[in-house]
Every structure is written in C-alpha cells, then in structure tokens.
Amino acid sequence: MSPSEHEYIAFCQRVNPLGDMRRVVVAAEAAHRYLNVASVDPDSLAHLFTLAGWPIPHSFVQTLRNAARTKFRWLERIPGLSGHYKVTNTGRSIVLGESEVKAEAE
Secondary structure, eight states: OOHHHHHHHHHHHHHOOOSHHHHHHHHHHHHHHHSOOOOBOHHHHHHHHHHHTOOOOSOHHHHHHHHHSTTTOOEEEOTTSTTOEEEOHHHHHHHHOHHHHHHHHO
16 A cells, blocks of 8 residues: 555544545545545545445445535536546535635645
C-alpha cells in the first residue's frame, strides 16, 4: 500500500462519517486530496470504500444522485463525464465541518 493510500485511509477514519451519502462525500474529498482523483463514479467508489473499510451501499448510483440533489448539493456532476461527480463547497462544509473548510481556504 502506498503512502498516499495510508493518508486516504487515515483521513476517512478521522472524519468517520455516518451514512452512505456522507461517506461518499468523504471518500471523494479524500481521494481528491491524497490520491489525485479529480472525480468519482460508482466503480471508483467501490474501490475507495473497500480501501476505507466501509460497507458497500446498495447502490452507489442512487447514493451519488441523492448527494447531488438540489436539497443537499453535496456533490455536482462533471459535464461530459457520465456518472462522475466531485464534492461541492457545501458538501465539504457540511460533511467535514466548517473549521476544516476554513483551514483549507487559508
């Protein structure tokens, strides 16, 4: 396992999100930060969840859609890449907490 994968796992364990939607957002953010992954899709999430030691949701497609819905806007679709999403600032602040987002911005 690479050092960046260890950092990814440590980040996911530190945040310790509850619920599939929050886990998807944390996995996407951690993959972006530590694994140089610009966006996630259902296939990449299966690997990321396994790496983090999290149970696989019933449907990554539905979980991604739910997190991207207008009600939440935690994720946004990547134009031109079917099924690919990235974390929004809203998703980052809700799931990771305001203090972490402000620290990232500085």
